[in-house]
Amino acid sequence: MANDTGLDARLKRIEEIVAALDSDTLDLDEALALFEEGVAHLGHAREMLRKTELRVEELIGPEGDAVEEMSVRDEGEAEGADG
Amino acid sequence: MTDNTLDLFRDSSRPDSDVDRPRVTSQPPAPRVWTVRQVNRASRLLLEETLPRLWVGGEVANFRRQRSGHCYFTLKDEVAQLRCVMFRRDAARLPADPEEGMTLRVFGGLTLYEARGVFQLIVSRLETESEGGMWKLAFDRLRARLDAEGLTDPSRKRALPAFPRTVGIVTSPTSAALRDVVAVVARRAPWLRLLVRGTRVQGVGAGDEIAAAVSRLAEVPDVDVIVVARGGGSIEDLWGFNEEAVARAVALSPVPVVSGVGHETDVTICDLVADLRAATPSAAAEAVAPDRQWVAGRLETLGQRLGRGLAGQVRSRRWWLDQLADSLFRRGRRRVHASRDAMAAARAHMVAAMSARMRHEASRLSEAAAALDALSPLSTLARGYAVPLGRDGKLLRRAGDFPRGRDFSLRVVDGYVPCAVTGRPTDPATRAAREG
Numbered sequence: 001m002a003n004d005t006g007l008d009a010r011l012k013r014i015e016e017i018v019a020a021l022d023s024d025t026l027d028l029d030e031a032l033a034l035f036e037e038g039v040a041h042l043g044h045a046r047e048m049l050r051k052t053e054l055r056v057e058e059l060i061g062p063e064g065d066a067v068e069e070m071s072v073r074d075e076g077e078a079e080g081a082d083g
Numbered sequence: 084m085t086d087n088t089l090d091l092f093r094d095s096s097r098p099d100s101d102v103d104r105p106r107v108t109s110q111p112p113a114p115r116v117w118t119v120r121q122v123n124r125a126s127r128l129l130l131e132e133t134l135p136r137l138w139v140g141g142e143v144a145n146f147r148r149q150r151s152g153h154c155y156f157t158l159k160d161e162v163a164q165l166r167c168v169m170f171r172r173d174a175a176r177l178p179a180d181p182e183e184g185m186t187l188r189v190f191g192g193l194t195l196y197e198a199r200g201v202f203q204l205i206v207s208r209l210e211t212e213s214e215g216g217m218w219k220l221a222f223d224r225l226r227a228r229l230d231a232e233g234l235t236d237p238s239r240k241r242a243l244p245a246f247p248r249t250v251g252i253v254t255s256p257t258s259a260a261l262r263d264v265v266a267v268v269a270r271r272a273p274w275l276r277l278l279v280r281g282t283r284v285q286g287v288g289a290g291d292e293i294a295a296a297v298s299r300l301a302e303v304p305d306v307d308v309i310v311v312a313r314g315g316g317s318i319e320d321l322w323g324f325n326e327e328a329v330a331r332a333v334a335l336s337p338v339p340v341v342s343g344v345g346h347e348t349d350v351t352i353c354d355l356v357a358d359l360r361a362a363t364p365s366a367a368a369e370a371v372a373p374d375r376q377w378v379a380g381r382l383e384t385l386g387q388r389l390g391r392g393l394a395g396q397v398r399s400r401r402w403w404l405d406q407l408a409d410s411l412f413r414r415g416r417r418r419v420h421a422s423r424d425a426m427a428a429a430r431a432h433m434v435a436a437m438s439a440r441m442r443h444e445a446s447r448l449s450e451a452a453a454a455l456d457a458l459s460p461l462s463t464l465a466r467g468y469a470v471p472l473g474r475d476g477k478l479l480r481r482a483g484d485f486p487r488g489r490d491f492s493l494r495v496v497d498g499y500v501p502c503a504v505t506g507r508p509t510d511p512a513t514r515a516a517r518e519g
Contacts, residue, residue: 006307007246007274007378014385021392024399031396038389045382049375054269055276058256065303070256070279072265 179221251300256281290326343367
């Protein structure tokens with residue numbers, strides 16, 4: 001899975017892996033490979049949680065998905081947000 | 084024409100005018116004949132100049148909205164009727180057409196439609212006496228229609244994605260509502276991407292813009308959920324969110340829509356059709372943005388389950404290997420009981436062969452385990468395996484690493500055990516040949 005894979009897809013995949021590891025039908029090689037994959041997904045997911053800057057873009061133009069970065073002034077409310 | 088009009092008034096008040104002066108002759112004077120146009124024009128000006136614009140109350144009858152956008156109706160009471168017209172510019176602001184017999188108050192100016200000689204009131208504002216006015220009427224009417232079509236049915240409501248990638252936002256780009264949404268998402272789930280489609284959120288035509296923005300965002304591939312947001316306001320301000328176009332766009336959206344319009348007490352058509360109604364824009368943002376702490380907890384749990392799953396796999400292999408080792412060892416002892424050396428060699432060989440395989444797997448396991456913080460189900464040594472190390476600390480992997488007499492140590496889970504090689508290592512082929 002690519003690095004920009006969504007959290008949703010990653011967590012679903014980890015769930016699948018956990019279910020497979022709980023079954024008796026795996027080779028040890030397979031089990032290890034799955035485990036390693038799961039660990040990688042967890043790592044990426046945790047990396048994602050460490051992000052602190054929200055991306056805000058504006059969809060412009062009559063069609064297509066052209067976007068431009070948008071700055072939304074925060075009246076101080078989120079200044080003290082954690083992370 | 085103005086001269087003629089003035090003439091009309093002047094004539095009646097100027098008995099000395101040539102025209103009206105009585106003649107001495109027996110023939111009555113020929114009366115002055117006015118054109119219809121002159122009379123109507125004069126009457127219209129009389130009406131328009133004499134009576135100020137005023138409020139008129141009455142029951143509505145025969146309300147018709149023409150294709151041109153102009154509306155015609157009659158206002159009446161028990162004994163009288165008044166023809167009324169509301170031109171397109173004003174009629175466009177009406178949220179709904181009034182129902183037959185409804186009691187209205189209308190504001191406008193009296194005039195005469197010259198072409199037909201019809202006396203009428205040109206209405207600029209139209210209100211109903213009933214609670215909520217025309218707005219409530221329009222709301223109830225549209226709601227009834229949407230209810231009948233099933234668009235407000237709870238069974239149509241879709242679950243929101245637990246972990247959206249991109250959240251589409253329909254709102255005014257300069258609104259406090261947008262700032263609120265951004266603040267909440269930045270606090271809870273800053274890894275998300277917000278994609279804003281700016282619209283006007285009030286005034287004539289706002290509904291169409293909001294509807295178009297919803298449809299537009301829904302087409303963007305990464306958008307997993309859409310938030311429609313606007314701060315509080317009067318029912319007139321919020322009207323765009325009560326228009327049918329918005330209801331249709333929300334219902335047709337392929338991704339779930341959360342409506343956060345107005346304050347807690349404001350319910351709009353958009354709220355009713357949306358997959359989730361949030362009381363405010365901030366509440367809508369909370370509904371779509373998973374909380375960071377919660378996600379972290381979820382990852383923690385998944386990590387533990389992953390570790391337990393692999394530990395289970397390893398445990399079953401370990402049991403199997405233990406069984407195998409026992410049976411090999413017993414067999415070996417029966418066959419080579421005569422030779423202590425051979426016996427030890429067989430044993431050493433067996434340990435080496437098994438540990439080679441296990442070391443390989445154990446190193447993969449421990450690499451994987453190292454990646455998983457705070458999760459160490461895989462401590463190789465804790466599983467009961469030992470690692471032979473030379474004096475220099477290097478791993479001893481092969482039989483050739485164990486010449487007779489060599490000192491080495493076994494790293495076990497809680498320490499080092501000094502060892503010495505007491506026999507000569509053999510490889511399986513030579514051993515088989517000797518025994519054979």
